[in-house]
Amino acid sequence: MKTNIRLIIILILTTSIIKGQDSDSSVNPRKIYSVNLQSGLNQIREKNLLPLVHKGFVTELSFETEKIKSSLRQFQFTFTYSRVKTSIEEMSKSGNIKLGLNYSFNFLVFQKTNFRYYLGPQASLCYSFMMFPNWDDSHGYWADYMSFGPNNIFSVSLRHECEWFAAINFSLLGLFSRPKEIRPFKMDDSSFGGIFKALNSNVEPGLMNRLFQINIRTEYRFPVFVNKREAITFNTNIIRISGINGQPVFQIINMLGLKIML
Amino acid sequence: MKTRILIVILLGVLFFGMQSCLKDEQLKLAYNGFQPLKIGDDWQVSTPAGENMNEDFLDAAYQLIYNNERFVMARSLLVLRNGKIVAESYPHDPDDAYRIENIQSCTKSFTSILTGIALKKHYLDSLNQTFYSIYPDYFLNHQDKKNITIASALTMKTGINFIDSDNTRPLYETDKSSIDYILSVPKNYDPGIVFQYNDGAPHLISAAIQEGYGKPLSVFADDFLFKPLGITDWKWEAAKDGITFGAVSIFMKPRDVAKFGQLLLQNGKWGNQQIVDSTWIAEATKPIVTMYSPGTSYGYYFWVYPAYGGYAAVGHGGQFIFVVPSKKLVIIYTAWPYTSGDMFDNFNELADLIVKSCY
Numbered sequence: 248m249k250t251n252i253r254l255i256i257i258l259i260l261t262t263s264i265i266k267g268q269d270s271d272s273s274v275n276p277r278k279i280y281s282v283n284l285q286s287g288l289n290q291i292r293e294k295n296l297l298p299l300v301h302k303g304f305v306t307e308l309s310f311e312t313e314k315i316k317s318s319l320r321q322f323q324f325t326f327t328y329s330r331v332k333t334s335i336e337e338m339s340k341s342g343n344i345k346l347g348l349n350y351s352f353n354f355l356v357f358q359k360t361n362f363r364y365y366l367g368p369q370a371s372l373c374y375s376f377m378m379f380p381n382w383d384d385s386h387g388y389w390a391d392y393m394s395f396g397p398n399n400i401f402s403v404s405l406r407h408e409c410e411w412f413a414a415i416n417f418s419l420l421g422l423f424s425r426p427k428e429i430r431p432f433k434m435d436d437s438s439f440g441g442i443f444k445a446l447n448s449n450v451e452p453g454l455m456n457r458l459f460q461i462n463i464r465t466e467y468r469f470p471v472f473v474n475k476r477e478a479i480t481f482n483t484n485i486i487r488i489s490g491i492n493g494q495p496v497f498q499i500i501n502m503l504g505l506k507i508m509l
Numbered sequence: 510m511k512t513r514i515l516i517v518i519l520l521g522v523l524f525f526g527m528q529s530c531l532k533d534e535q536l537k538l539a540y541n542g543f544q545p546l547k548i549g550d551d552w553q554v555s556t557p558a559g560e561n562m563n564e565d566f567l568d569a570a571y572q573l574i575y576n577n578e579r580f581v582m583a584r585s586l587l588v589l590r591n592g593k594i595v596a597e598s599y600p601h602d603p604d605d606a607y608r609i610e611n612i613q614s615c616t617k618s619f620t621s622i623l624t625g626i627a628l629k630k631h632y633l634d635s636l637n638q639t640f641y642s643i644y645p646d647y648f649l650n651h652q653d654k655k656n657i658t659i660a661s662a663l664t665m666k667t668g669i670n671f672i673d674s675d676n677t678r679p680l681y682e683t684d685k686s687s688i689d690y691i692l693s694v695p696k697n698y699d700p701g702i703v704f705q706y707n708d709g710a711p712h713l714i715s716a717a718i719q720e721g722y723g724k725p726l727s728v729f730a731d732d733f734l735f736k737p738l739g740i741t742d743w744k745w746e747a748a749k750d751g752i753t754f755g756a757v758s759i760f761m762k763p764r765d766v767a768k769f770g771q772l773l774l775q776n777g778k779w780g781n782q783q784i785v786d787s788t789w790i791a792e793a794t795k796p797i798v799t800m801y802s803p804g805t806s807y808g809y810y811f812w813v814y815p816a817y818g819g820y821a822a823v824g825h826g827g828q829f830i831f832v833v834p835s836k837k838l839v840i841i842y843t844a845w846p847y848t849s850g851d852m853f854d855n856f857n858e859l860a861d862l863i864v865k866s867c868y
Contacts, residue, residue, distance in 0.1 A: 290531040297582075298534035334533060335578065336851075382582070383847040433611055433746055433758045433847075434681045499531055 279313040283480055285504025289329040289343060293388050294494035295428045296379055303331030303339050305500055307482075319365045319400060321414075323349040327500070332381075341379040348372045351398040351416065361404040369398035369416045371460070374446055375486075375498075386426070386435045389446050390488050390496045394421030394460055408476065410468040417461040424450050428493035451490055459487040466506060478506035536601075537583070540575035543567060543596035546606055551739060552764060555593035557866070562588075566866035567596050570859055574842075575600050580854045582826060582845035584610065585763040588863055589839040592771060594764075601845075609742055609760040611846040615830055616745075618822030619734070619769065620711045620755040621663065621810035623718060623726060625789030626733050632721030636660040643717045644688065651692040659717065661700040662710040663809040664798055668698035671709030677757075680708065680748065687748035688716050704798045704807065711755030711810065712748075719752060726753035737784050738772060740765045757825075763843050769822075770830040770839035794820040794832075817864055827853030831860055836867040 289305035292298065309325040327345035332338065353367030370393070377388040398416035405411060424447055435445060451457070461484075468478040482502045489495035545554040557564040567588065574583040575598075584605045588596040599605040627633045633643075640662070641648045641655040648655050657667045671694050683690045691709040715726040722729045727745035730753075735743055743765065746758035772779055773794070776787035796806030796813045806813040811820045819833035826844035833839075840863050844853075 292531050292534070294534075298536060300531040300533050302531075335581065340849075381849045381851055382845075384849055385847045429608070431609065431611075431744060431760055433613075434678060437678065437682065497531060 276316045277313075278315075279311075280509040281311045281313070281478075281506050282509065283307075283309045283311060283478075283504055283506040285309070285480060285482055285502035287482075287500065287502030287504075289327075289331055290499045291331060291343060291377065292497040293377060293379070293390075294496065295426060296382055296388060297333075299333040299335070301331035301333055301341055301343075301379065303329050303341075305329035305343075305502060307345075307500075307502055307504070311506075317355065318367070319353040319355070321349070321351045321353070321398075323347070325349075336381055340381050341377070343375065343377045345373060345375040347374075353398055353400050363400075363402045363404075365398075365400040365402070367398055368395065370395050371416075371418070371421075376442075376446065385433055386430055387437075387442065387445065388426055388496075390423070390425060390486065390498065391446055392418075392421050392423040392458055392460065392486075392488060394418030394423075394458060396420070396460075408470045410476075411465070412468060412478075413463075413465040415461070415463050418455065418458055420452070420454050421458045421460075422450050422452055423458050423488050423490065424448060425488055425490035425493055425496065427490075449490065449492065453488075457489050459485070461485050468506075468508075476508050478508070480504045480506050536577045536581055537575055538600055538602075540572060540600075541598075543571045543586075543588075543598045545594040545597040548606070548764070550764060552767075553593040554597075555591070555595050557595055560590040560593060560595050561868045562590060562595060563866040563868065566862050570862040570866070571596065571598055573859060573862070574598075580827070580844070580859070582848050582852055583842070584845060585841065585843045586859075587763055587767050587839075587841040588866075589767055589771060589841075590867065591837050592775070594767070599763075605843075606763065609744060609762050610843060611758055611760050612766060612822075612828055612843065613757050613824035613826060613846045614708075615766070615822040615824035615828055616754070616757050616759040617711050617810035618830065619730065619759055620714055620726070621793045621808075622769075622773075622785050622790070623730055623734060624659070624663065624714055624809070625785050625793060627718045627721060627729070629786055629789070630733070632718060632729075633659060636663070638717075640713050640717060643720050647686065647688045647692060650689075653696055654692050657700045657713070659714060662713050663793075664701075665704050665706050665710055665807065666698075666701050666798075667705075667710050667713070668696045668700045668702065669694050669707075669709055670697040670705070671707040673706075673708050677708045680712065680754075682749075684749055687712060687750050687752050704800075706807075708754070708756035712752065713755070715753045715755030725751060726755060734769075734784060737782055738765070738768045738779055740768060763841055766830060766843065767839060767841045770832055770841060773820075773830075773832045774834060774837065774839055814860075817860065819864075821856075823856070827856065829856060833864060833867075836864060838864065838867055 285307045291301045307327040312322045314320040325347040329343045330339040331341045349371045351369035353365035356366045357364040372393045375390045396417050396419040401413045403411040464482040466478040466480045468476050470476045484500045486498045574580045574586050583600050585599050636659050718726050744760040747753045777785035793809035794811045798807040804816050812823050813820045818835045822830040826846040826848050828843050831840040
């Protein structure tokens with residue numbers, strides 16, 4: 248099944264490239280609002296708790312804006328939810344909820360016929376909260392960060408108003424919050440205030456060695472009606488955060504989705 | 510041409526991203542025997558042969574807790590015979606030997622022993638004393654619970670429908686009186702009739718000892734149990750109103766937990782000091798309540814296993830302090846304290862191997 252999905256994506260992208268050789272190269276100023284629904288696989292190894300990988304189905308809903316003039320500005324709000332389990336559990340009782348905000352301001356640095364390359368800074372804020380009740384029925388786990396780094400956008404205009412679009416961004420530096428590995432108390436404060444305080448506790452600065460985050464996303468945009476386009480999207484997000492007072496958390500999310508341009 | 514190359518590279522990156530897969534790592538360290546650590550504390554160490562034990566059975570027990578698919582959250586296993594540590598190992602992290610960790614409901618058995626000490630020292634009058642007679646103010650709005658006695662709390666027969674999965678977290682989090690919280694839980698039986706294992710009853714006893722002694726149960730424990738045993742590195746959590754949790758959350762190092770087990774085996778005597786009456790230990794560890802599960806009974810916060818001729822303190826995570834007087838055997842098993850019941854694994858399988866190892 249996974250192999251089939253991979254082949255379909257590669258086929259779509261490869262076909263687009265071949266078709267796109269003689270497409271129009273002009274860039275029309277525009278502002279796009281879109282909603283993106285994606286699903287896929289979430290993998291988490293939270294070594295503060297155990298070295299096993301929690302895997303499970305993930306769903307992400309995001310609202311995005313994209314403003315293109317002489318520059319390309321993108322804003323994204325994401326809500327991600329997944330149920331996960333280890334290989335030795337029968338049922339998924341664990342879960343991961345993420346809230347994310349991303350903003351990037353990208354300059355057109357290269358343009359040739361139908362190809363454009365943008366580069367600019369991106370700021371990301373992510374709250375990621377995890378519960379593993381089979382393994383720890385008393386404490387929550389989190390991997391929150393605010394990161395800054397370069398964003399690279401590649402855009403290829405294709406025939407029939409289609410467009411292939413890819414972005415790679417990664418963090419160079421940032422701030423993050425992780426729970427301590429040793430928590431010598433039985434219960435977390437589960438009130439709203441307690442959770443909020445925990446999610447913003449133990450804040451540490453970090454470069455790529457402590458806060459590593461890379462996001463690769465690609466979209467194939469195609470028209471469905473006149474002046475109305477949708478997109479098939481693929482997204483890979485890799486995060487590794489390692490605090491001073493604990494073990495690292497490693498997360499990989501791969502998702503495939505449909506973006507509806509409003 | 511450059512564009513094509515770039516796109517091919519990007520596709521490669523994309524393909525790599527899709528292939529990315531996290532792998533499980535080993536849950537435990539490689540098994541390296543069970544020779545006791547040389548820590549330099551006051552414990553004597555010995556060998557299986559020196560204490561007349563079968564090394565193969567012990568080895569099988571330790572192989573079990575080092576198995577990545579069994580006793581998955583094991584933290585320590587200590588075997589003591591004749592007052593000496595014969596076998597000891599830490600499958601997760603050698604530093605677990607030096608780290609205090611929550612022994613969860615094994616705490617209840619500490620509360621039981623402290624109740625015996627409090628009775629002996631007359632900080633409590635008798636087992637038939639009602640909590641109402643000790644702290645009547647808490648009962649102003651709970652008249653239906655005035656006849657709950659210390660004995661009914663020790664046998665988990667208060668009649669209060671305190672369900673740990675629903676009520677323990679609120680007990681931790683209440684900003685008001687923790688005793689008032691427990692008494693506000695509806696009663697579904699009269700006291701002394703129905704066994705219902707819970708975290709509320711031992712907390713009532715903790716408050717009773719605090720009332721008699723004038724200081725929290727944790728201080729009482731330090732004065733009359735921990736210090737005499739030489740236990741200095743410990744923690745015991747309390748509710749927000751300062752009443753020590755009688756049911757859970759003593760944090761202690763495995764070798765210090767072993768001192769408690771050895772004290773029980775020695776009928777309450779430690780060196781020249783009788784810390785707790787032997788009659789109380791005998792009373793607390795005899796079968797008082799018969800369980801539905803075969804082969805198990807309950808004493809005063811001790812699980813009793815007649816088939817082994819032993820008794821145990823048992824806590825979340827599958828942790829236990831198992832004492833078999835006829836074999837002069839004490840077993841300490843600690844595990845990550847917060848796992849659900851699915852991860853506890855089989856007490857009997859581990860205990861069987863170690864008990865069998867005793868000639």
